Amino acid sequence: MPRITAARVIITCPGRNFVTLKIECDDGTTGVGDATLNGRELAVASYLTEHVIPCLMGRDAHRIEDVWQYLYKGAYWRRGPVTMSAIAAVDTALWDIKGKLAGLPVYQLLGGASRESVMVYGHANGKSIDDTIEAALEYQQQGYKAIRLQCGVPGMASTYGVSKDRYFYEPADADLPSENVWSTSKYLRVVPELFKAAREALGWDVHLLHDIHHRLTPIEAGRLGKDLEPYRPFWLEDATPAENQDAFRLIRQHTTSPLAVGEIFNSIWDCKALIENQLIDYIRATVVHAGGITHLRRIAALADLYQIKTGCHGATDLSPVCMAAALHFDLSVPNFGVQEYMRHTPETDAVFPHAYSFADGAMHPGDAPGLGVDIDEELAAGYEYSRAYLPVNRLEDGTMHDW
Ligand code: GCO
Ligand code: MG
Secondary structure (H helix, E strand, O other): OOEEEEEEEEEEOOOOOEEEEEEEEOOOOEEEEEOOOOOOHHHHHHHHHHHHHHHHOOOEOOOHHHHHHHHHHHOOOOOOHHHHHHHHHHHHHHHHHHHHHHOOEHHHHOOOOOOOOEEEEEEEEEOOHHHHHHHHHHHHHOOOOEEEEEEOOOOOOOOOOOOOOOOOOOOOOEOOOOEEEEOHHHHHHHHHHHHHHHHHHHOOOOEEEEEOOOOOOHHHHHHHHHHHHHHOOOEEEOOOOOOOOOHHHHHHOOOOOOEEEOOOOOOHHHOHHHHHOOOOOEEOOOOOOOOHHHHHHHHHHHHHHOOOEEOOOOOOOOOHHHHHHHHHHHHHOOOEOOEEOOOOOHHHHHHOOEOOEEEOOEEEOOOOOEOOEOOOHHHHHOOOOOOOEOOEEEEOOOOEEOO
């Protein structure tokens, strides 16, 4: 039995902060798990160091399910992003270890490949509709079959999803939260124009996605969904805040545009009603924020009963360790839909050497035993943690709004 003898949290900032858990066994096998919670990184790091790592020592690394239950039920305080990201990091690292000990890539342990590779979507964004279309055409030329479109809103200084850098989108940009201004009425005018222009320029063989980032009321979202129907969006993401899962019923009553939600969910309980009532089409929960591979599989299995597909979150704040884990998961689940792929910077890729690869609009986790990803600790040590917050959002009259 591989006994856990050491575990440590590695914090690094190769352009943005990442928190990684590395677990070591008595036979020298190691495993890694992502524990990054954007803008709240040190909370998870300390949860792991102070409260989780001491409980892992001496345990059998093969007992993934038992360790998961121990950390979830044993804490008494269940769920929440900090707890579930910490549990996810342990769970991911243990799957990595099991794969290495078996000499198999993790997707083989999850039942094997259900497809040859997994379709990913890239991010086309720009200040204007024209800039966005230009970026989308580049993605199309690179072979992407699915593209997310976000563009600036005339009359607003900044917009969600529109980056300063053409290639790398990074919303956590300041050591105190920056403030954005939002106008729903201005936004609702521009998105249908963007999709109309996109269909004219890109044709109909590419999937087009859009992220609303929790900013609309259900009835506003219903209106937007209806306006976009002629352009056949692949999905509308995070139309409205999902604390009230029932809100999606109202959107559904007004549009056939497919709905995706879940990047901020951390447990099956956050999406149980959404799934059982068939109020969504894609569930976006991820390995790192939803309790690891073990819990995400449970969410996917529930979703599968209702023909709801997966569409895991994959922004830059999810480290290459999470990306690798997501790809093993995606390759194996029967109800895979799409995987988000926001490319990491070359600095980040160097800190996390990985076996996964991109070709022809799709990705594959590679066939290295385990997850096929590691952290170069020497390189990581050269990038010191630097506090960075996500922005906040206010309406034009100063009222705090959803970001
Ligand atoms: C997405 C997301 C991101 C998040 C970010 C928060 O769909 O990729 O909405 O842009 O805002 O991951 O940490
Ligand atoms: Mg999103």
